[in-house]
Amino acid sequence: MKGRLTYLAIVFCAALLLAVPDGSVNAAEKNVQFRVDGKSVVGTLETPDNAAEPAPVVLMLHGFTGSRDELPVKDTDEGVFARTARQLAENGYASLRIDFRGSGESQGAWEDTTFSGQIADAVAAIDWLKSSQEIDNDNISILGWSQGGLVAAHAAAERPDVKSVILWAPVTNPMATYSGLLGSETVMKAIAGAPETPHTVKLPWGVDTTLKGAFYQEMPVTSPAAAIAGYEGPLMVIVGTRDTLVVPQPAAGQILLNYHPGKQQLVVFDTDHVWDAFSGPGTLDGQMIPTTLKWLEENR
Structure with a gap:
C-alpha cells in the first residue's frame, strides 16, 4: 500500500526557548526527480x-507507510513535513522532502x-543536493522521523560530511518496534521464510499492509546505533515520553x-509519536520546529 497511513503512537515536554517568526520570507516549491536503481524518486524542493x-x-525523510508531506495536521491544510518545510523556508532554510x-x-x-x-x-538524495546549484550544497543537514530516523542515521554514516543530523523519534531497535507494530509471530515467520514471500498484516490503525520477507529479514541486522557511531558531526535526537511506538522513551533515543x-x-517533550498532530499544530509550531531551527542555527 502506498500513501500516508502513518503510525499512531504517543510521545513529553520541557518548555521551549525559541519561537518561529511569523515569517516575511516566502517559499518557492518545485518537484524534482532523480533515479535510484532505475526507478524515479520524487521530491519537493522548497527554497526561501x-x-x-x-x-x-x-x-x-518520512516514516513507515508515510510520504513526503507526512501526516495531516489537524485544523490546518498541511502535513507535518510540508508545514515544517514552509517554516524552515521562512527562516532561511531550503529543504528537500522525498518519497522513498x-x-x-x-x-x-510498497511491498518491495x-x-x-x-x-x-537517502544517500542518492544527498548526492543530488551536492550537485545542485539552487542551494548551499556545502551545508546539508538531515531530518528523519521514525523509520526515517533509522534511515537518516545510516545515510549520515555513508555521507559523514553532512552538516548536522536531527532525528525525531527515530526507530533504534527495529526488532522491538516492528514486532510490536506487525506482530512478533509474523516477524519471526517472515524472517525464517523466503525474501520474496509477501506477508500481509493489519496495522494498529486498522489498515492492511503487505511487505515481503526481505523487509523483515533486515530487522535483526540493522542497527542505527552502530551506524551513528560512524558519524562525528552534530546529532540531536527529539523524543516524547508518551510515545507508544518507539519505546521505552527516553532510553530509545539515548542509545544513539x-x-x-x-x-x-x-x-524530551511531553508529546506522542506524531507530535500531537491529531490535536493540532501546537506541539509542532511551539516545540518541534523551533528546537530544530535552533539546532540548525547553532551548527550551520
Missing part, C-alpha cells in the same frame, strides 16, 4: 524566495520496501547518543 544567496538545506521508492509518487512497489532500499534513496562520538543533544 528571493534569497540573496543559496540557502542551507535540510533533507527530510514504493511510497507517495515515487516509482516502485526495505531499510537498505530507503537508505540508498551513547554510541555517537560528536556533539549531541537529547530533547
Whole structure:
C-alpha cells in the first residue's frame, strides 16, 4: 500500500526557548526527480524566495507507510513535513522532502520496501543536493522521523560530511518496534521464510499492509546505533515520553547518543509519536520546529 497511513503512537515536554517568526520570507516549491536503481524518486524542493544567496538545506525523510508531506495536521491544510518545510523556508532554510521508492509518487512497489532500499534513496538524495546549484550544497543537514530516523542515521554514516543530523523519534531497535507494530509471530515467520514471500498484516490503525520477507529479514541486522557511531558531526535526537511506538522513551533515543562520538543533544517533550498532530499544530509550531531551527542555527 502506498500513501500516508502513518503510525499512531504517543510521545513529553520541557518548555521551549525559541519561537518561529511569523515569517516575511516566502517559499518557492518545485518537484524534482532523480533515479535510484532505475526507478524515479520524487521530491519537493522548497527554497526561501528571493534569497540573496543559496540557502542551507535540510533533507527530510518520512516514516513507515508515510510520504513526503507526512501526516495531516489537524485544523490546518498541511502535513507535518510540508508545514515544517514552509517554516524552515521562512527562516532561511531550503529543504528537500522525498518519497522513498514504493511510497507517495515515487516509482516502485510498497511491498518491495526495505531499510537498505530507503537508505540508498537517502544517500542518492544527498548526492543530488551536492550537485545542485539552487542551494548551499556545502551545508546539508538531515531530518528523519521514525523509520526515517533509522534511515537518516545510516545515510549520515555513508555521507559523514553532512552538516548536522536531527532525528525525531527515530526507530533504534527495529526488532522491538516492528514486532510490536506487525506482530512478533509474523516477524519471526517472515524472517525464517523466503525474501520474496509477501506477508500481509493489519496495522494498529486498522489498515492492511503487505511487505515481503526481505523487509523483515533486515530487522535483526540493522542497527542505527552502530551506524551513528560512524558519524562525528552534530546529532540531536527529539523524543516524547508518551510515545507508544518507539519505546521505552527516553532510553530509545539515548542509545544513539551513547554510541555517537560528536556533539549531541537529547530533547524530551511531553508529546506522542506524531507530535500531537491529531490535536493540532501546537506541539509542532511551539516545540518541534523551533528546537530544530535552533539546532540548525547553532551548527550551520
